[in-house]
Amino acid sequence: MECAALNPPAVLISVSASLAPWLEFFTFRDINLRLILAGCVLLGISAGVLGCFAFLRKRSLLGDALAHSALPGVCAAFMLTGTKDPVIILIGATVSCWVGAISIDLITKHTRVKEESALGMVLSVFFGAGILMLTHIQRSGNASQAGLDKFLFGQASSMLDRDVWTLAIVGTIMLCAVALAYKEFKLISFDAEFGTALGLPTRMLEIALSTLIVLAVAIGLQAVGVVLMAAMLVTPAAAARYWTDHLGNMLLLSGFFGAISGAIGTYISYLGPRMPTGPWMVVAVTIVFLMSLLVAPKRGIIARVLLLRRIRRKTAEENILRTLYVTGEKEQRMDAPSSVAELQQFRTMNPWILDRTLDRLMDRGLVNETREGFFALTSDGIARGARLTRLHRLWELYLTRKLELAPDHVHDDAEEIEHIITPELEALLVAALDDPAVDPHAKKIPPAMDRESAIS
């Protein structure tokens, strides 16, 4: 008895008993909680990984149709056996999904109905039939049917030992299959016809992949439900695509997104007793998707806005440099100053933006303020202005010579093109035009100044 009093775990238990629920979750003491958490995380991983293939093969909607068409199978399995054993329910759901998938295939092949209509038809007809059977079962007064309606929106808390074990075993087998056939699944997702031409059993591989996707849907039905399961299949994949250009990384990331969504859903429903797990998982994965949409590098909205802003700034800077350069040409003095008002005349620019742009040009030593409100090019600024003017006039000449456009039609095009021409393109232009000296308006084309162009 003395030993027991000193036993540290006993102390820990008494501490955790007094913990707030939001902290207590992380002790993972509640065996029921552990079970549900494991189930939701596992189904998140398998749906996330398999969903990538549905997403990349542009079969996202098929996932939704499959999930809905599982319902009659779930009901039929119960009606035939009278039990809610997970394996039996899983078999029923899988068979029913397959019948749905084959129906879509047959309708598309043998009638004039297009695939998207076939998807809609199968989805609603199967779902309707499922609801009909569900109502019938509930009216039959069979006591063991309780909870069958949870397959609509899912109820993770109804998961028992056996359910989670089934999920774990089927999920592990599925992930192993993906790891084994990674190369083949990649090929049939990218270019199935080429696979056939190589002599690979593509038909068989496609059936295998579809079966895995069906299984990924079927094992999630109890926790997430037929209505929402498609979101767990497709959304993690769509989010993962924002972060990576590598299929392997996409599978890992998508599985990870599915897993954390499962964990978050479980956490929230643990805190609020009335909170449903499945819908919260879907909310969590949607938030992951929105975050990816926003902050992902390169593809994300913020990255694209920043890039756009950089381009706009650069364009504004280059426009000012060119205006000052052309003014210098007219005055026959390249560092001739222009007033803000004169700049405004040439470039209809928001005065505030003009101000900021001039500030940046001064910071970079391309422009200096000769006196209050008057700006002139520095020697670096003259070089940059000359190059921009050169590109502008080269392009104008190219358009009039090679595309035979009238000289008064080419200015606006050149305004745009001057900002994007690379030294390589410049060299091609010069070669195509025989290193010209004047533009279509008989203005002098400034010679190439930098060393690379001087050589060529």
Next chain:
Amino acid sequence: MSTAQKPAPIEVHDVTVAYRHRPVLWDIDVTLPEGNLIAICGPNGAGKSTLIKAIMGLVPLASGKVEIFGKPAKQGRTLVAYVPQRESVDWDFPTTALDVVLMGRYGHLPLFGRPRKRDKEIARQSLEKVGMLDYADRQISQLSGGQQQRVFLARALAQQTRVYLMDEPFAGVDASTEKAIVVLLRDLREQGCTVAVVHHDLQSVPEYFDTVMLLNLRLVAFGPVETTFTSENLNKTYGGRLSLLTEVGERLRKSEWSARR
């Protein structure tokens, strides 16, 4: 070894292909001889791509058969490298140029087997042959159309076969890619390979190819460019639709009936 009666790379025997009962190729009978650069020409909808797919066993034959080096197409097709149209795949797929070329090696690997070092080497060499080695690790959506086409050609090269079927490799490519493809085709011929190319630009046929196949729902003419690429044959191929053939095909589709198969 025996020079007598070595089986031809590709023999097409009386092949008819139908989509939904409407024949799009009628009774094609042709033998592609070894070591030639063959242009397959014909108007839009003449069945050029369909013929290539029929040879590769990618579309069902309504009648006839294809033999590759004397073997049935289903067994022999691994001896043929196929370059599909560039637009047939989604180039936004998350993978790199090298990875796509590596797919050309899959036919040499056991099912579920991973590519080995040697396969990667061959893939890199293939990329080098089309001048794309610098882009090996580039995401394929970042490549230009011409570069994507070259990746597809490299994938076929990685198969290391003697026969190549290319579906419009010149379509919508830049000048440098066109040049690279021409060099590649000549290289392949020098190695004694047989290459058949669906080609749209009639002007360049005599320059790039030595043999021509003129196709318009049926085989109009096949033979050396000098004797076959004549204005008379071209008129037969491009001028005047064979309205009767189209009409009968349409009737077959409507009746949804076929005596074949």
